[in-house]
Amino acid sequence: MTSPASPPARPGRDFRELLRELTRTEQVRGGLIVATDGLVIAAGLPPSIQVESVSALAATLGRELELRSPVLKRGAFLMAAFEGESGLMLLGTTRIGFLVVLAEPGARPGVRTAFRQALSALASAWGGRPPKR
Amino acid sequence: LVPALALRYRDGEAIAMKLARLWSAVAGERRAPTSSEIFARARRARDRGRFEAAAALVASGLEHDPDSIVGRLLSGSLHVIFREMEPAKADFERVLALDRHQPRALLGLARLALEEGDAAGSVALLRRALERYPDFPEAEALLDVIAARAAAPPAPPPVATAHPELDLRVPPISHELLFLARDGALLFAHPRSVPHEASAAHMLHVMELAEAIGIRCGHGALRRIVLDGATETVHARRDDGRTLSMTVRADLDADLAAGHLDRLWEAAVAEAPTTTP
Numbered sequence: 044m045t046s047p048a049s050p051p052a053r054p055g056r057d058f059r060e061l062l063r064e065l066t067r068t069e070q071v072r073g074g075l076i077v078a079t080d081g082l083v084i085a086a087g088l089p090p091s092i093q094v095e096s097v098s099a100l101a102a103t104l105g106r107e108l109e110l111r112s113p114v115l116k117r118g119a120f121l122m123a124a125f126e127g128e129s130g131l132m133l134l135g136t137t138r139i140g141f142l143v144v145l146a147e148p149g150a151r152p153g154v155r156t157a158f159r160q161a162l163s164a165l166a167s168a169w170g171g172r173p174p175k176r
Numbered sequence: 177l178v179p180a181l182a183l184r185y186r187d188g189e190a191i192a193m194k195l196a197r198l199w200s201a202v203a204g205e206r207r208a209p210t211s212s213e214i215f216a217r218a219r220r221a222r223d224r225g226r227f228e229a230a231a232a233l234v235a236s237g238l239e240h241d242p243d244s245i246v247g248r249l250l251s252g253s254l255h256v257i258f259r260e261m262e263p264a265k266a267d268f269e270r271v272l273a274l275d276r277h278q279p280r281a282l283l284g285l286a287r288l289a290l291e292e293g294d295a296a297g298s299v300a301l302l303r304r305a306l307e308r309y310p311d312f313p314e315a316e317a318l319l320d321v322i323a324a325r326a327a328a329p330p331a332p333p334p335v336a337t338a339h340p341e342l343d344l345r346v347p348p349i350s351h352e353l354l355f356l357a358r359d360g361a362l363l364f365a366h367p368r369s370v371p372h373e374a375s376a377a378h379m380l381h382v383m384e385l386a387e388a389i390g391i392r393c394g395h396g397a398l399r400r401i402v403l404d405g406a407t408e409t410v411h412a413r414r415d416d417g418r419t420l421s422m423t424v425r426a427d428l429d430a431d432l433a434a435g436h437l438d439r440l441w442e443a444a445v446a447e448a449p450t451t452t453p
Contacts, residue, residue, distance in 0.1 A: 078225075
């Protein structure tokens, strides 16, 4: 229970609320916060998608990007966009793991803006580097 | 006596429980939590993203019960979350010494082997996990992606010798331009003075994983990719298994980079064959 004197929680601290907010964005189909080891911290995906498989693959993809980006002299990995014929996936790194968002193909800039804001909220709540603008 | 008094009040039961707990504490009856209870608390903390608290609990539980499989698995998981891969590996190996078929430890080690570039080792560990536990979606999904790569024949020779005729007009904004065939061979690479095998292999691996996720999410074939690093960004296009990627400065206008990439893509797909000879 929160007493009236408690300071308001930082937005990125509440994973489920952050994800709920993000998935309310127009053209967003769902989202996932997955720890580096593939553990699902919070998920809001369409029921047709098997969360465990996607989280395991997303964590592996995130780690590949995190590990190789500096080795290839591209600097620390921040985020990635993968656009398919029928959907867009955004994946960003945070100190606690990876944020994944699924959206309509050709999603408007608002989706990317909301994604970056969510990454920034996670960085401000948990530490780490916020995404570039 | 104390709980009985509390029952007179409206929220009697809840108050009674609280008072009973307080009474036990005052009377010194409170027992120390068992390691199982500590690990259960740690798991709850980890599942809610309270990783530091979870790690502290796991450390305290392992002091009392260093060979707890649950404790070692939690410890390994938390080390991975904190990107401490060597201690994570030690924890997962210790679990396997206690139970050689423990699926989470096998999955943990398989992911670490993959990070170290040992695809064959990773495949062997995932197969071991799936032999005993066939209903293990995480292991199955990873095995699907990695097994194909582990079984793939060695990459054909780079394009410098295979396709000298392919001459794309590389814009000055490009730090690296790669054109990959369906079989993963380099059809074109610029600048020619530096090796590109590492970035080509990385690009292929990223696309394999992204496509595997895309298939599971109904996204269809991968078409465009943007990888943002702190100092460089990679813009890529993909179709029919062929991939063109261009690395540029991270602060370069994304539309400008995409325009150059589209022009190069048209030229590349028109000139190059789909596979290496």
